[in-house]
Amino acid sequence: MSSEREVEFLKLQEERLSALEKRKAERKEANQSSEQLNEFLKVFYSLKSETETELEKLGKLTSDAEKKSHLNSAQTKVNCLQDLLNDALSYLPAYDLRKSQDAVTTIHENIARVQQVILPKKKFAFGKKKNAAANINVTEKKANSDNKFSKYTGDVIYENKSNETLNIPKNEIHKKDVLLKNLTNCTVNLKSTMGTLHCTNCTNCTFFVGPISGSLFLESCNESVYHVTCQQARIHTTHAATFYIHVTSKAIVEDCKGLKFGIRDQFYEGYEDDVAEAGLGETNNWDDVDDFNWLSKDPSPNWSTV
Known part of the structure; x- marks a missing residue:
């Protein structure tokens, strides 16, 4: 093999190895992002469910003190949901970001609505x-x-x-x-x-x-x-x-x-x-x-x- 062909061969090999390493890195990054997203969705929707359950319990309570306690608990949980979402903004796809933010907004509005029905304030x-x-x-x-x-x-x-x-x-x-x-x-x-x-x-x-x-x-x-x-x-x-x-x-x-x-x-x-x-x-x-x-x-x- 001539020296020119050897140089060309080595160059092609180097390019192939570089492309292979790049693809491996991209797959690894995609897998990490996918795992990160899956973990976020698992925690987020588990906490969302807990918050909604907290609100559902309110209708069965008779004591104002208990109602306030459950409302405060629901508010604390929805604040945690917002914190989770804030921490995930950098990697969440647009669809999941919109869906998660809408879920937080809906719970905020449900808390306000439940509070007005169960513990009404003067309007x-x-x-x-x-x-x-x-x-x-x-x-x-x-x-x-x-x-x-x-x-x-x-x-x-x-x-x-x-x-x-x-x-x-x-x-x-x-x-x-x-x-x-x-x-x-x-x-x-x-x-x-x-x-x-x-x-x-x-x-x-x-x-x-x-x-x-x-x-x-x-x-x-x-x-x-x-x-x-x-x-x-x-x-x-x-x-x-x-x-x-x-x-x-x-x-x-x-x-x-x-x-x-x-x-x-x-x-x-x-x-x-x-x-x-x-x-x-x-x-x-x-x-x-x-x-x-x-x-x-x-x-x-x-x-x-x-």
Whole structure:
């Protein structure tokens, strides 16, 4: 064999070995990812089942103390579910991520609904009459919506207002689930710890929001600005909105365009105490956003940083 042929032969052998090693590494990585995914799904759905069983037990209890204990247990478990999901974001396929996140959201909503039925709180709604001191009149209402979060009612409801500044008293929203609906050209101040915040059909509004121990849910909140701190953010069918946000898990967007994300830089007196009360840490994933409509590895065109 000539020297040239020997060199060519050795080169081909080296390329074959390199390709073989690459395929082996890819198979190993795929197997590891598959094992990791299977382990996540096993633990996640086992804990999900435990949480749902906890909620089912509530209907058979008579003692308020027992009901509160089981509700707290269910809430702790769903928080663990969210933590599991947050830790798995880097390797979960889009389908499993969406399905798991929807499961967590459903349980959050079921807990709120069960709490309203078994341990009801006094509900408030923002009425049409104005109070001379605060321009707020609270009356009992039920929220009806045809949108994605239509089953949600909330403990506190403010709706159908235009061109107003809403300074909502802390004692009305403290640790409660709040629904804001059909607001236009409003400035909304929510300077307190809350459980969850739902905003539906709010246009050209500015929101200054205290720490949310659970989730921020938005739909059809166009051309608005949010200064918000939360554990989780889910944003749907929203266009041209800006978020100055502190979020401890990834924000999730779906059917959105023209969103901007920046670091929260406006606060209020007592904010740090509220953050501690909400149990939110220093981790801030303000620029780590999952777009369910953009599965490519390239950056999504539907959001950008400020």
